[in-house]
Amino acid sequence: MSVHLLEARDVAMHFGGVKALDGVDFRLKKGELRCLLGPNGAGKSTFFRCLTGTHKPTRGHILFKGTDIAGKERHDIARAGIGVKTQVPSLFDGLTTHENLWLALRTVRNAVAREEKIADVMERVGISPLRDNVLGRMAHGQRQLVELAMVVASDPDLVLLDEPAAGMTDGEVERLASIIRDLNRTHTVVVVEHDMHFIRMIADQVTVFHQGRILAEGHVESILANQTVRDVYLGKKHGA
Numbered sequence: 001m002s003v004h005l006l007e008a009r010d011v012a013m014h015f016g017g018v019k020a021l022d023g024v025d026f027r028l029k030k031g032e033l034r035c036l037l038g039p040n041g042a043g044k045s046t047f048f049r050c051l052t053g054t055h056k057p058t059r060g061h062i063l064f065k066g067t068d069i070a071g072k073e074r075h076d077i078a079r080a081g082i083g084v085k086t087q088v089p090s091l092f093d094g095l096t097t098h099e100n101l102w103l104a105l106r107t108v109r110n111a112v113a114r115e116e117k118i119a120d121v122m123e124r125v126g127i128s129p130l131r132d133n134v135l136g137r138m139a140h141g142q143r144q145l146v147e148l149a150m151v152v153a154s155d156p157d158l159v160l161l162d163e164p165a166a167g168m169t170d171g172e173v174e175r176l177a178s179i180i181r182d183l184n185r186t187h188t189v190v191v192v193e194h195d196m197h198f199i200r201m202i203a204d205q206v207t208v209f210h211q212g213r214i215l216a217e218g219h220v221e222s223i224l225a226n227q228t229v230r231d232v233y234l235g236k237k238h239g240a
C-alpha cells in the first residue's frame, strides 16, 4: 500500500476543449499541511472538486488511504474521511452555532457525548463565545469559523480548505492561521489560497499549479523565490 494518505496519478479533467487538469501527479503524506497556489484558472479548484467527488475526472486515479476514490459520490468520499470547507458556507442562518453543530453531529446518538464533542470543537476553533449566536447575524469571518468547526466535527482524516482566508480582516486571518496550525497537529490539511501573507503564516510545503499541471513543489520560501514561479504567478501585485 502507498505510504501516502493521498496520491493522485495522472489526473485529467477536460471540459470540452478546456483542459482544466492535464496530468496531475500529487502526493500527500499523513500529517502534512500543504498549500496549493497558482494563478486564476490554473486548475486548483478543479483539482479540489475531483478530490471531493464534485467532478469525476476524465482520466487518472486518486488513491485515498490506498483506495481509488476518483469518480465516487461526494457522500462516499466524505464517509471515507475527506472533509471539505468550501468558499460558500452551508449553514442554517436561522440557527445558533450550537444548533448548527448539534445537527452536524446527529450521528452521535449519545446526547452527553454529542455535547462534549460540540464543546470540544468550539473550543478548538475558538468559537465558544459564539455558542448561542444566530448564524444569520454573524460577521463573515465568524461564519467561516463555524463552517470550519462543522468540518472538524466530522473527524475527517484529511481536511480540505478552499480559500479559507478570503474576505477576512487582518486580525481574523492571523487567528485563522493559528487555528489551522493547531488543527494540523492532529489532521492532514490541504489549503487552496491566494493570500501570500497567509500562506507564509501557515505553510511549509507548497504546490504550484499552472495551466492544469503542477509547475513546482517544495518549501514555501524556496518556491516563492523560484524565478519560473514568479514569472507565471508571483508578480509584484501578489506581494512576493
Ligand SMILES: Nc1ncnc2c1ncn2[C@@H]1O[C@H](COP(=O)(O)OP(=O)(O)OP(=O)(O)O)[C@@H](O)[C@H]1O
Binding pocket: 015, 018, 019, 020, 038, 039, 040, 041, 042, 043, 044, 045, 046, 047, 209
Ligand atoms: N465547470 C466548468 N466548465 C468549463 N470550464 C471550467 C469549469 N470549471 C473550470 N473550468 C475552466 O478550467 C480552468 C481551471 O479552472 P479552475 O477554477 O480550476 O482554476 P483555479 O486555479 O481554481 O482558479 P481561481 O484561482 O480563479 O479559482 C479554467 O480555464 C476554467 O475556466
